Amino acid sequence: MVFSFDLLFEALLFGVLLGCFYAAVSIGLSVSFGLLDVPHVAHPAVMVLGSYFTYVLAGYGLDPIVAGVVLMPAFFVLGILIYRFYYETFEKRGSEAAVRGLAFFFGLAFIIEVGLILGFGVDQRTVHATYIGSSLSVGDYRLPYRMLVAFGVAMILTFSLTLYLSKTFTGRAIKAVAQDEPALRLMGANPVAIKQWAFGIATGVSALAGAMLIIVGPVEPAMDRVYIGRTFCVVVLAGLGSMTGTLAAGLILGIAESIVLMMTGASWAPAVAFGLLLVVLGIRPQGLFGR
Amino acid sequence: MAAPLLKVQGVSKHFGGFTALSEVSLAITPGERFGLIGPNGSGKTTLINCISGSLRHDSGSIEFEGQEISGLPAYRRTRKGIARSFQIPRPFRSMSVLENLLVPYEYVVHLKQSDAEQQAMEILRRIGLAEKALAQSNQLSQVELRKLELARAMAAKPRLLISDEAMAGLSGSEVDEVLKILFSLNAEGITIIMIEHIMQAVMRFSQRVICLDAGKIICEGAPAAIVANPDVQRAYLGA
Amino acid sequence: MKYSLGAAAVVVIAFLTALSGVNEYFFYAAFVVLQFMVLATAWNILGGYAGYVNFGTAAFFAIGSYTAVVLFKWLGAPLAVQIAAAAAVSGLLGFGVGLLTLRLRGIFFAIATVAIIFIMETVMMNWRYVGGATGLQLLRPDVLQPFASYTRMLFFVMALLAVIAVSVARYVQISWIGRGLRAIRDSEEAAECSGVPTLKLKLFACTVSGALMGAAGAPMPMYLSFIEPASSFSLNYSVSALAMPMIGGTVHWLGPVLGALLLASIQQIVTVTISSEINVLVIGVLLVLFVVFAPDGVLGLFKKLWPRRS
Numbered sequence: 001m002v003f004s005f006d007l008l009f010e011a012l013l014f015g016v017l018l019g020c021f022y023a024a025v026s027i028g029l030s031v032s033f034g035l036l037d038v039p040h041v042a043h044p045a046v047m048v049l050g051s052y053f054t055y056v057l058a059g060y061g062l063d064p065i066v067a068g069v070v071l072m073p074a075f076f077v078l079g080i081l082i083y084r085f086y087y088e089t090f091e092k093r094g095s096e097a098a099v100r101g102l103a104f105f106f107g108l109a110f111i112i113e114v115g116l117i118l119g120f121g122v123d124q125r126t127v128h129a130t131y132i133g134s135s136l137s138v139g140d141y142r143l144p145y146r147m148l149v150a151f152g153v154a155m156i157l158t159f160s161l162t163l164y165l166s167k168t169f170t171g172r173a174i175k176a177v178a179q180d181e182p183a184l185r186l187m188g189a190n191p192v193a194i195k196q197w198a199f200g201i202a203t204g205v206s207a208l209a210g211a212m213l214i215i216v217g218p219v220e221p222a223m224d225r226v227y228i229g230r231t232f233c234v235v236v237l238a239g240l241g242s243m244t245g246t247l248a249a250g251l252i253l254g255i256a257e258s259i260v261l262m263m264t265g266a267s268w269a270p271a272v273a274f275g276l277l278l279v280v281l282g283i284r285p286q287g288l289f290g291r
Numbered sequence: 292m293a294a295p296l297l298k299v300q301g302v303s304k305h306f307g308g309f310t311a312l313s314e315v316s317l318a319i320t321p322g323e324r325f326g327l328i329g330p331n332g333s334g335k336t337t338l339i340n341c342i343s344g345s346l347r348h349d350s351g352s353i354e355f356e357g358q359e360i361s362g363l364p365a366y367r368r369t370r371k372g373i374a375r376s377f378q379i380p381r382p383f384r385s386m387s388v389l390e391n392l393l394v395p396y397e398y399v400v401h402l403k404q405s406d407a408e409q410q411a412m413e414i415l416r417r418i419g420l421a422e423k424a425l426a427q428s429n430q431l432s433q434v435e436l437r438k439l440e441l442a443r444a445m446a447a448k449p450r451l452l453i454s455d456e457a458m459a460g461l462s463g464s465e466v467d468e469v470l471k472i473l474f475s476l477n478a479e480g481i482t483i484i485m486i487e488h489i490m491q492a493v494m495r496f497s498q499r500v501i502c503l504d505a506g507k508i509i510c511e512g513a514p515a516a517i518v519a520n521p522d523v524q525r526a527y528l529g530a
Numbered sequence: 531m532k533y534s535l536g537a538a539a540v541v542v543i544a545f546l547t548a549l550s551g552v553n554e555y556f557f558y559a560a561f562v563v564l565q566f567m568v569l570a571t572a573w574n575i576l577g578g579y580a581g582y583v584n585f586g587t588a589a590f591f592a593i594g595s596y597t598a599v600v601l602f603k604w605l606g607a608p609l610a611v612q613i614a615a616a617a618a619v620s621g622l623l624g625f626g627v628g629l630l631t632l633r634l635r636g637i638f639f640a641i642a643t644v645a646i647i648f649i650m651e652t653v654m655m656n657w658r659y660v661g662g663a664t665g666l667q668l669l670r671p672d673v674l675q676p677f678a679s680y681t682r683m684l685f686f687v688m689a690l691l692a693v694i695a696v697s698v699a700r701y702v703q704i705s706w707i708g709r710g711l712r713a714i715r716d717s718e719e720a721a722e723c724s725g726v727p728t729l730k731l732k733l734f735a736c737t738v739s740g741a742l743m744g745a746a747g748a749p750m751p752m753y754l755s756f757i758e759p760a761s762s763f764s765l766n767y768s769v770s771a772l773a774m775p776m777i778g779g780t781v782h783w784l785g786p787v788l789g790a791l792l793l794a795s796i797q798q799i800v801t802v803t804i805s806s807e808i809n810v811l812v813i814g815v816l817l818v819l820f821v822v823f824a825p826d827g828v829l830g831l832f833k834k835l836w837p838r839r840s
Contacts, residue, residue, distance in 0.1 A: 033637075039640075041585075089822050098581070099636070099715075100821045102583045103772060103776055103821050104818060104821050106583075106640075106817075107769075107818040110814040111814040114807060114810050114811040117807055136835065225765070229644065270652065271649050275645070277642070278645050278649075281642060282630045283636055295607035343723055344722075364727075365723050366724075366725050366726055369722075369723055369725040382720075383712065383713050383717060384716050385712055385715070386712065387714055394709060394725075394726065397726040398706075443720075447724060479684075
């Protein structure tokens, strides 16, 4: 195998961009599963739903990122509805309903996937924009513009959410409800309302993540499966409840996947996330910065 | 002096940056009635979880009957003779009251089902749940759930029984009922650790009391002395 | 005793049916229904009894199929050996996944099973010996006497596997193991403190469950005369194996059997009258409906409508 440092460096650069992208698509799960303990295996499916809605809106001439932003409020409401339903049906009833909650989200993911197949078919869908298709030349290296755009949006998203959670009152209440719900209740705040709000935010963020997904590459209905691996890998590697960890974990995954992609081609790259997830679960299940 | 039944030495437990227990040491003699008090969040249940094995302590040692048990999973410790009840009752909801007791009988005492059922009914009679033996455990009242917690711990035939706030929310006469059962268990030779907020119960029951605050032992001695201790009063009323 | 007689009767009836003049298509269809019965029953041992959800049935099933293929291609092994080997390998896989994740919360085990599907499928797609991504054609050996066709024999083998699977599930359910698993499902912490070796029991359930799923997968390559990753690792197996017990009822071994019969029948009707995509959607919707409104499944509904003294 011809090993060139140039190739490795380009893979690293690509991996950094990819990693930040993975961090951004995982941050919704960081909130819904990491902080709120909701077994949200349908998170990637909701994101892919966002990708398809972006596709539809882009068909009307909207820029994909704008489409993503436009979808955020709608997905915020969707998130509130999903959480409300989950809470009333499962979380309230205690741990014997945990299996059912998990089965519910599994079923939901499945229904979304099949619904998309029925609505759009199994073919891949893409969007078009000025920044998709061309690359930025930096010295000897070529960085695809679409990755740079996704990187930029990802950074903005991640930092805004992290700031929100640490600086605003509601944000801190969200973190508090994850750590000490009874204490929060004693302070007069309503944990359910806070969790609902948080889940809404996480879902709203997923809409933008979905837009980025279809910018970065073509989407198809079954994509949620590989992203279950990637998002859960990032969230678990980061440590449940750690927002900054999400970025670090995303970078690790992005670089690992990029290097594997360079060395073995596209057939093994999707398995990297799942493999890394299993390793983390086996060696250090609390992740890098877990609580 | 008799060798201690349970010896806890320098046990610490952290959750992330939060220290739940800090260098806790205590020794309990066989047959003793031991009280553990402290304000909410002082680490009482964490200490119990470390003793019973539901949690692994980070440092220090725990010896039961002279043997180090730190590395043992909870079910092994139960089989060695440590049983506990849970502060918030955790019945096996899909099972009847009687069946709940069959679990420790099968897994700790290793009895055949017919013998186990007989002995389980005896415990239920003793604790006042005999009429509810075949009732679904998820239909019991709060008091009955508390009693079931105790009954299930009793079914494991422990040498050390840890009762975690078994009397919370009970009326005066109900507290008396539970106290009577604990006294009679102790009369049979079972060492009992009682965690309680109901001071009069702790006073009447315990021979020795320890007070925890913020993960540390702040006071140890006879019940009357503990309650009169200014540090203890400050811990409860807040700084 | 009653059960043993019933089980023996089923085996005899299956044997006689395989020798009868019934339409060949019946055996093709019945094979599939029986296969799902095994998968649903196997799933329920860990999912229903212990409360640990396995999303990765497809992986255990497919690894069983591929093990059978390897043994057939390499050693020309007879079907019985293929099945035994498949059960052993998938059981080992179950043990491995369990060892890695059953110490953690249920959702981590569930996600790990998804990981197994992906990783195993990727491995099989890159393994030339078993056909890689394009798959492998297989030539059936001569059919054993007294069966008239290979499909009839496979039908009988699957019926036998179904009886074995249900018998194992029944034994686990009514034994002290079953009570321990139920205790784990109801309150794992209290179970552990009541002397139940929770990790050991979960590992046992996971291994047995995996082994049965592998056994169900072993006859598949001979049934199709073909094997390929995409259909072997199909998500439909995972969803069905989960939906059938949840819809039939998870507390009793009858639940998965009923669920398999019900769902497999619905699947046949919908696929033929509407489309196969809608069929898959129907399973998903039914799963969600039952999980939300009838968590005890069809068995639970029966109990409510016709309550008996316990």
